[in-house]
Amino acid sequence: NAGVTQTPKFQVLKTGQSMTLQCAQDMNHNSMYWYRQDPGMGLRLIYYSASEGTTDKGEVPNGYNVSRLNKREFSLRLESAAPSQTSVYFCAAMTGTTQETQYFGPGTRLLVL
Amino acid sequence: EDQVTQSPEALRLQEGESSSLNCSYTVSGLRGLFWYRQDPGKGPEFLFTLYSAGEEKEKERLKATLTKKESFLHITAPKPEDSATYLCASGGAGSYQLTFGKGTKLSVIP
Numbered sequence: 509n510a511g512v513t514q515t516p517k518f519q520v521l522k523t524g525q526s527m528t529l530q531c532a533q534d535m536n537h538n539s540m541y542w543y544r545q546d547p548g549m550g551l552r553l554i555y556y557s558a559s560e561g562t563t564d565k566g567e568v569p570n571g572y573n574v575s576r577l578n579k580r581e582f583s584l585r586l587e588s589a590a591p592s593q594t595s596v597y598f599c600a601a602m603t604g605t606t607q608e609t610q611y612f613g614p615g616t617r618l619l620v621l
Numbered sequence: 622e623d624q625v626t627q628s629p630e631a632l633r634l635q636e637g638e639s640s641s642l643n644c645s646y647t648v649s650g651l652r653g654l655f656w657y658r659q660d661p662g663k664g665p666e667f668l669f670t671l672y673s674a675g676e677e678k679e680k681e682r683l684k685a686t687l688t689k690k691e692s693f694l695h696i697t698a699p700k701p702e703d704s705a706t707y708l709c710a711s712g713g714a715g716s717y718q719l720t721f722g723k724g725t726k727l728s729v730i731p
Contacts, residue, residue, distance in 0.1 A: 512664075539717055550723040551665070551708070558717045566718065598664050608653050608712065610719065612664035 510534055512613035514599050520619045521589045529584040529616050531599030539602040540582035541610070542566075542574060544595040551598065557582055589620045623648045625711050627722035634699055634729050642694040642707055642725045650714030654692045656685050657708040659724070665708055668694075699729045 515530045533540065542554040543566075553566030557576040571593060573585045586593060596617050602610040626645045634640055646654065653672055657665035669678045671687040678685050682703060684695040694707055706726045710719040 548723065551710075551721040553718055556717055564717075600664075602717070608655075608670055609667050610655065611667060612657075614664050615662075 512599055512601050512611050514597075514613040514616050516616060517614070518617045518619075520621065521586075522621050523590060525589050526585070526587050527589065527618075528586075529597055529599075529618075531582045531584070531613060532580050533582075533599075533601040533611070534580065535601060535603075535611065536579070537601040537603050537611075538579070540576065541600040541602070542572075542582070542584045543598045543600065544568065545598060545615075546595050554584065554597075589618075591620045594618060594620045623711055623713055623720040625709055625720050625722035627707075627709050627725050629725060630723070631726045632728070634696075634727070636700060636729055636731050637698050639695070639697045639699070641696070642709075642727070644692040644694070644709030644722055645690060646692070646709070646711040646720075647690075648711045648713045648720070652712040652714050652716065654687055655710040655712065655719065656692070656694055657710070659706045659708055668707075696727070699727075701729045701731050703727065704729045 512533045538559045541556040543551045555574040557563045560579045575583045596615050599613040624647045628643045653670045656668040659665045669685040674689045682697050686693045706724040708724045710721045712719050
């Protein structure tokens with residue numbers, strides 16, 4: 509039982525390149541989330557998926573797209589990377605039960621040059 | 622707009638010196654108040670969820686409490702392994718989103 513997994517762990521891109529960050533969960537949770545974490549800014553929500561087949565914008569969606577491929581997988585795509593997207597990206601999954609526990613993955617560190 | 626403010630930004634304690642971290646929140650209808658621990662280079666690790674004023678939860682040396690405007694994370698007789706950044710987040714009624722504070726970086730000195 510791995511919980512929430514993210515790939516890759518670290519990536520360096522040049523400005524204008526594209527890439528997809530992958531996230532998978534084996535906990536059968538309904539809701540999945542993508543956050544970015546920057547020094548002094550805390551965790552900010554990019555996109556989320558309340559259930560399979562639905563996605564919604566969070567606080568900072570510009571420059572990103574997402575796909576909820578199935579109940580397990582939720583990917584984040586950068587179509588044309590910019591230096592401002594240098595950050596640590598975290599995926600999370602939430603139970604949706606009364607306990608409302610949210611589990612985070614280990615993160616992807618992205619550097620855009 | 623939901624807001625979460627954590628204080629202090631950083632806290633240095635001697636081993637065994639008890640203290641509290643503060644989380645002030647404003648939210649339209651609280652669904653839950655969440656505490657996480659984050660170690661350097663890792664993802665946040667879930668600690669507690671509090672749902673209503675007066676509720677308390679404990680785990681080892683940590684105790685979380687909740688009022689209508691604030692939550693406190695009390696650390697009793699901390700050890701160096703308690704050193705981490707502690708994050709607070711609020712969830713509003715009818716929303717799947719959480720609003721996070723910027724965290725308190727705790728350092729426990731042997």
